[in-house]
Amino acid sequence: MRVILASAHRYADLARLWHRFALRDLVPALRAAGAGVDVVLFRDAAPDAFDPRDFPGATLLAPGPGARDFLEFYDAALRREGDVLFLLDADLFVLDGAWAASFLSRFADPSVAAVSLLRRTEQPGVYALLARTAAYRELPAPVFAPSYEAPGAPGAVNRQPGDRAALALRSGGLTILDVPASEAEGRVSDFHGTTVIRASREVFGASLGPRFDALLSEKPYFAMGAYDNLLLGALHRTVFGAPYAPDADGVHLGGSATEETLRSALARVSDRTALVRFLAYADRSNRAAAGLFAREGLPFVPPRLLPRPRGWAVRAWGLARRAAGRPA
Amino acid sequence: MTAPGAPALVLQEGEFRHQETFGPGTVNRGAVLLECTWDGGEFESGVMLGGVFRSGTFRGGVFWGGVWLSGSWVAGDWEHGFGPDGAYRPRTDHP
Numbered sequence: 001m002r003v004i005l006a007s008a009h010r011y012a013d014l015a016r017l018w019h020r021f022a023l024r025d026l027v028p029a030l031r032a033a034g035a036g037v038d039v040v041l042f043r044d045a046a047p048d049a050f051d052p053r054d055f056p057g058a059t060l061l062a063p064g065p066g067a068r069d070f071l072e073f074y075d076a077a078l079r080r081e082g083d084v085l086f087l088l089d090a091d092l093f094v095l096d097g098a099w100a101a102s103f104l105s106r107f108a109d110p111s112v113a114a115v116s117l118l119r120r121t122e123q124p125g126v127y128a129l130l131a132r133t134a135a136y137r138e139l140p141a142p143v144f145a146p147s148y149e150a151p152g153a154p155g156a157v158n159r160q161p162g163d164r165a166a167l168a169l170r171s172g173g174l175t176i177l178d179v180p181a182s183e184a185e186g187r188v189s190d191f192h193g194t195t196v197i198r199a200s201r202e203v204f205g206a207s208l209g210p211r212f213d214a215l216l217s218e219k220p221y222f223a224m225g226a227y228d229n230l231l232l233g234a235l236h237r238t239v240f241g242a243p244y245a246p247d248a249d250g251v252h253l254g255g256s257a258t259e260e261t262l263r264s265a266l267a268r269v270s271d272r273t274a275l276v277r278f279l280a281y282a283d284r285s286n287r288a289a290a291g292l293f294a295r296e297g298l299p300f301v302p303p304r305l306l307p308r309p310r311g312w313a314v315r316a317w318g319l320a321r322r323a324a325g326r327p328a
Numbered sequence: 329m330t331a332p333g334a335p336a337l338v339l340q341e342g343e344f345r346h347q348e349t350f351g352p353g354t355v356n357r358g359a360v361l362l363e364c365t366w367d368g369g370e371f372e373s374g375v376m377l378g379g380v381f382r383s384g385t386f387r388g389g390v391f392w393g394g395v396w397l398s399g400s401w402v403a404g405d406w407e408h409g410f411g412p413d414g415a416y417r418p419r420t421d422h423p
Contacts, residue, residue, distance in 0.1 A: 148414035
């Protein structure tokens with residue numbers, strides 16, 4: 001069996017972390033399970049920022065015809081020679097490679113089209129998807145692209161990457177296995193929105209000026225992405241001795257949000273529900289980061305972004321809400 | 329007093345708008361529009377993040393993740409988005 005391990009990256013520093021874990025913990029396990037493995041990294045947006053010496057054992061691709069961006073790359077990867085396409089998100093790390101590799105045996109059942117190791121929505125997604133290439137190649141191209149049904153109408157449905165393929169395969173009688181989140185806990189470390197906030201600052205941060213940092217107080221997704229970058233940045237700086245997500249001046253995390261910037265943003269948030277949700281998210285991310293740090297043999301100390309009394313007060317309020325049957 | 333033919337609304341650099349609708353007579357000169365509807369007017373620069381482009385002219389700026397239903401594309405950076413049929417259109421594949 002030949003496995004194509006494919007991942008798309010906009011930023012070389014995150015890709016370097018991803019590559020370190022994938023080549024050390026995942027690829028050997030896949031090979032031990034009897035698979036040949038090709039590692040393919042798509043360098044979205046700025047290919048020159050990737051030093052090939054940092055990515056031994058991987059094929060580095062750049063945007064071009066047939067793979068103009070990371071979503072088209074997924075279809076390009078499907079066309080590569082292989083039996084199983086293993087799509088793995090840029091901010092997703094498999095800590096237990098043997099566990100992930102054990103799912104290759106599921107493909108002995110010809111009715112199994114895919115295994116999703118991490119589902120974030122109703123559909124299996126493409127976050128950590130092992131896809132039988134023969135089954136997916138039967139679908140009309142583009143196979144993995146997102147889409148809109150009834151675009152512009154009030155009831156428009158936005159199909160996420162891989163959704164249409166999953167629906168078509170299942171309606172055709174094939175099986176896509178969804179690994180329960182409880183089983184993946186501790187074996188997979190996933191982070192959210194780490195690229196979105198960086199790309200946003202890159203594209204319109206300068207034109208918004210200080211208004212951009214205000215978005216961290218207003219848009220939870222930005223704050224969560226910034227928090228995850230704090231954690232990944234701490235790991236990156238310790239492991240590689242280089243700044244992570246730097247701005248034009250080379251300031252560590254300046255291309256996302258520094259710890260002080262995020263702390264200031266959270267200080268401006270008066271909505272307790274939003275803070276409870278942020279703290280719950282941060283707890284989840286801390287568990288994910290703790291797994292990465294432990295794998296490196298490093299101590300993990302989560303950043304404290306709220307003053308201790310305020311953090312306690314917010315958590316107590318959230319617990320009281322939950323006890324009253326009104327979770328935040 | 330507004331001069332004849334002058335735009336009714338000019339969006340400037342540094343502005344951030346969320347879930348608003350902009351009609352004919354609007355000109356964007358650098359604002360970031362998140363999940364907004366553009367229904368007429370001239371998009372000269374700035375960023376359209378998500379949202380729907382129903383009509384008007386896109387002359388510059390970045391189109392990122394929105395739905396393009398109709399209008400004229402003159403210039404700009406198409407990061408990615410969706411066409412009037414709902415199909416995905418990757419980077420550079422502008423209308």
